[in-house]
Every structure is written in C-alpha cells, then in structure tokens.
Amino acid sequence: MKGSTLHTANVGAADVTALLDAPFLQDLAFLSPDHAAELKAEYRDTLNERGLCTGAVTCYLVKTPKGLALIDSGIGPRKRKGFPTGRLDAALEEAGVRPGDIDLVIHTHLHVDHVGWNTYPNANGHAEIFFPNARFAVQRDEWDYWMAPERLDDPGNVVLRECMLPVREAGRLLLIGPETRFFDTIGFIATPGHTPGHVAVVIGDGPERALIIGDLCHHPFQVTHSDWASPMDVDTELASRTRDKLYDLAADDQLLVMGGHWQHPGWGEVVRVGERREYRPGLRH
Numbered sequence: 001m002k003g004s005t006l007h008t009a010n011v012g013a014a015d016v017t018a019l020l021d022a023p024f025l026q027d028l029a030f031l032s033p034d035h036a037a038e039l040k041a042e043y044r045d046t047l048n049e050r051g052l053c054t055g056a057v058t059c060y061l062v063k064t065p066k067g068l069a070l071i072d073s074g075i076g077p078r079k080r081k082g083f084p085t086g087r088l089d090a091a092l093e094e095a096g097v098r099p100g101d102i103d104l105v106i107h108t109h110l111h112v113d114h115v116g117w118n119t120y121p122n123a124n125g126h127a128e129i130f131f132p133n134a135r136f137a138v139q140r141d142e143w144d145y146w147m148a149p150e151r152l153d154d155p156g157n158v159v160l161r162e163c164m165l166p167v168r169e170a171g172r173l174l175l176i177g178p179e180t181r182f183f184d185t186i187g188f189i190a191t192p193g194h195t196p197g198h199v200a201v202v203i204g205d206g207p208e209r210a211l212i213i214g215d216l217c218h219h220p221f222q223v224t225h226s227d228w229a230s231p232m233d234v235d236t237e238l239a240s241r242t243r244d245k246l247y248d249l250a251a252d253d254q255l256l257v258m259g260g261h262w263q264h265p266g267w268g269e270v271v272r273v274g275e276r277r278e279y280r281p282g283l284r285h
C-alpha cells in the first residue's frame with residue numbers, strides 16, 4: 001500500500017504484522033526510579049532533548065492458515081490518562097483488515113493499554129464490541145485477579161467495566177490456561193510478575209518461533225538489567241525472575257522477541273555478549 005508503514009515478520013506458518021496504536025515518549029526514570037541516572041547515561045544516544053525515549057503501544061496481528069488473531073487491543077478510542085488516543089482502527093485499515101475479520105483477540109494481560117479497542121462508545125454512550133465476530137481470550141488467573149471486587153469496583157479501573165465486562169456479557173469471553181493453543185500455531189508461556197496472570201504469546205512451534213511478550217518489560221534495558229525493577233510490576237521480584245527465564249530462552253533458541261511498548265515495530269533478538277544479554281532490534285533476514 002502506498003505510504004504504508006506496516007512491518008510484517010514471517011514466523012513459520014504465520015505472518016505477524018506490527019500495528020501501531022500510538023507512539024509515546026517514555027521516561028527511563030519513571031520505568032526504573034532506582035537506576036535513573038545509570039539508565040540515562042547508558043541510553044543517552046536514544047533520548048530526545050527532554051530526556052525521553054521513544055516508546056509505542058503496539059498490537060500484533062497474527063495471520064495463520066486457520067484464523068486471524070490480534071494480540072492485545074491497545075489504548076482504544078477513549079482518552080486515557082497518560083496516553084494519546086489509539087489509532088489501531090486506522091492501522092487495521094492500512095493492513096486491509098476489517099474489525100469483522102478478526103476471529104480472536106488475545107490479551108497478554110488486562111491493563112488499560114492492552115484491552116482498549118475491545119469496545120467503543122456508541123451514539124448512546126453504551127459500550128459496543130469493536131470486533132463483531134471475535135472471541136476474547138484471557139488467562140483465568142488474570143481474569144480472577146482483576147475481577148476481585150476491590151479491583152473491579154475501583155474507579156481507577158473503569159477500563160474493566162468498559163472493555164471487559166461487555167465482552168463477557170456478550171458471551172464472547174474465553175477463559176483459558178497457558179496450555180491452550182489456537183489455530184495450531186499460537187501458544188502461551190506463563191510470565192507472571194507484571195500482573196499475576198500475564199502471559200507471553202508464542203507464535204510457531206518449529207525452530208522458527210516468536211515471543212510476543214506484552215509488558216514483560218517496557219524498554220529493552222530490562223533484557224540486560226532484568227532486576228532493575230519497575231513500579232508498574234505488581235510483584236517486582238517475580239517479574240525479574242520471569243524476565244531472566246524468558247530472555248534466556250529467547251537467547252538460547254534464537255527467538256524473535258516482540259515487545260508491547262518497545263520502539264515500533266518493537267521486535268528483535270536477545271543475544272549474549274559475554275555474561276550480558278543484549279537486545280538487537282530488527283529481523284535476522
């Protein structure tokens with residue numbers, strides 16, 4: 001398509017297209033307050049004049065011979081605190097995909113910037129499902145955590161009532177475990193820590209595999225400094241151990257890693273340089 005900014009990676013039987021819901025600027029001091037000075041020195045070359053680095057809210061479209069899946073649904077059409085309004089609708093159009101073409105929406109977790117396009121407010125202000133033919137897959141542990149009354153009733157979590165409950169009411173919710181597979185080529189690895197039921201999505205089952213890691217980390221510095229904690233993680237120690245496990249796997253098996261908030265299109269490899277793991281953006285070929 002003319003002027004297209006779409007990026008697609010072929011992974012075994014699937015094609016994965018990165019869809020930009022919103023670019024945004026990240027503050028390394030916010031991502032890891034205890035290591036702000038070291039981070040700003042190490043990543044100096046990537047910072048703008050205000051000391052911020054480029055991040056993104058990226059959703060991944062996974063086209064398989066057996067169905068079309070969308071991994072995470074971004075910020076969405078409503079204004080959310082701290083984020084620009086999402087543009088996933090335009091990115092889908094650019095990819096030649098109508099909302100009705102999506103068979104399955106898979107959530108890595110249920111934070112506000114990962115479930116936003118599930119619904120939109122119609123003319124009466126009611127939440128209408130944006131993907132009219134999709135089912136919505138959520139890990140059971142993640143669902144149970146957020147549906148606890150103290151979280152569901154928290155005014156700060158209005159996104160759950162706007163974007164998740166209508167899905168359940170419509171009978172479209174699939175509560176699953178990490179052992180579930182979809183379309184022969186989509187599986188999961190439990191990656192708890194950022195949230196209790198957070199998962200990485202595994203694309204492919206041969207030597208060519210990709211990991212869509214959601215918010216396992218918000219910036220590639222945590223590939224190297226996995227224990228530099230982020231206040232956004234519900235359980236910081238568990239999140240750190242989970243990052244070690246997953247990035248070791250990615251390095252050992254040479255997997256393509258796709259981040260939910262890394263500079264768009266958000267994918268690359270984890271390599272070992274001596275004792276250190278490092279992120280290398282881009283595709284191998």
Ligand SMILES: [Zn+2]
Nearest residue numbers: 111113215260
């Ligand atoms: Zn996020």
